[in-house]
Amino acid sequence: DAGVTQSPTHLIKTRGQHVTLRCSPISGHKSVSWYQQVLGQGPQFIFQYYEKEERGRGNFPDRFSARQFPNYSSELNVNALLLGDSALYLCASSFGAYSYNSPLHFGNGTRLTVT
Amino acid sequence: KQEVTQIPAALSVPEGENLVLNCSFTDSAIYNLQWFRQDPGKGLTSLLLIQSSQREQTSGRLNASLDKSSGRSTLYIAASQPGDSATYLCAVRGGIGMEPSGSRLTFGEGTQLTVNP
Numbered sequence: 625d626a627g628v629t630q631s632p633t634h635l636i637k638t639r640g641q642h643v644t645l646r647c648s649p650i651s652g653h654k655s656v657s658w659y660q661q662v663l664g665q666g667p668q669f670i671f672q673y674y675e676k677e678e679r680g681r682g683n684f685p686d687r688f689s690a691r692q693f694p695n696y697s698s699e700l701n702v703n704a705l706l707l708g709d710s711a712l713y714l715c716a717s718s719f720g721a722y723s724y725n726s727p728l729h730f731g732n733g734t735r736l737t738v739t
Numbered sequence: 740k741q742e743v744t745q746i747p748a749a750l751s752v753p754e755g756e757n758l759v760l761n762c763s764f765t766d767s768a769i770y771n772l773q774w775f776r777q778d779p780g781k782g783l784t785s786l787l788l789i790q791s792s793q794r795e796q797t798s799g800r801l802n803a804s805l806d807k808s809s810g811r812s813t814l815y816i817a818a819s820q821p822g823d824s825a826t827y828l829c830a831v832r833g834g835i836g837m838e839p840s841g842s843r844l845t846f847g848e849g850t851q852l853t854v855n856p
Contacts (some may be wrong), residue, residue, distance in 0.1 A: 639846075655842060657844075659844075664848070666743070666830075666846030666847050666848045666849055667828075667830075667846050668846075672842040673842065674842075677824070679842065680842055682843070714783065716783075716844075718842065726774055727785045727788040728773070728785070729787075730775075730783040730784075733781070733782045735780070
């Protein structure tokens with residue numbers, strides 16, 4: 625079975641532009657979470673979605689938004705890009721919204737560079 | 740606010756050595772703790788998941804322990820190999836004030852491990 629897949633793998637944008645990152649969870653997983661990992665730091669939680677509803681949001685500005693589709697795939701959108709948005713964006717999936725016993729499975733991430 | 744600290748930040752050892760990576764967290768009201776491995780520029784690979792009711796988990800040469808009351812976990816790697824070189828991240832799920840969904844992981848900054856041949 626395919627793992628969590630993310631696209632694109634790399635992206636270069638200019639300050640002020642908008643970006644859309646995509647994620648397909650593991651087959652059967654209904655929950656998708658997004659994390660931002662700045663170089664040299666641990667990942668920071670951005671959003672969790674389950675059954676197309678937002679179930680959690682980290683401490684990120686409103687420029688960051690996300691949505692989940694009926695097939696459980698997800699998009700992360702970032703508007704008005706800043707240099708500080710340059711990071712590895714990781715998507716993770718798990719079986720359910722309350723699956724405390726289920727580990728999160730991560731994709732390989734999208735490397736975003738803002739110039 | 741849950742905070743996770745990992746010590747040391749970097750570690751370099753000769754091949755074959757047994758080693759211990761440390762993780763501490765400030766809020767003991769966690770659901771579980773997960774150890775990950777990250778290779779440069781790559782995503783995270785889950786190594787071990789320990790539930791809050793468990794004391795340890797083992798997978799091959801890896802053993803992770805959890806002392807929830809003291810807010811500590813250790814990852815023990817036996818007979819280290821050059822292929823073990825990577826960054827190891829500790830993450831906890833849950834804590835007071837966290838979402839009921841429990842999906843949010845709070846990560847440490849990782850320990851960068853180098854195993855020299």
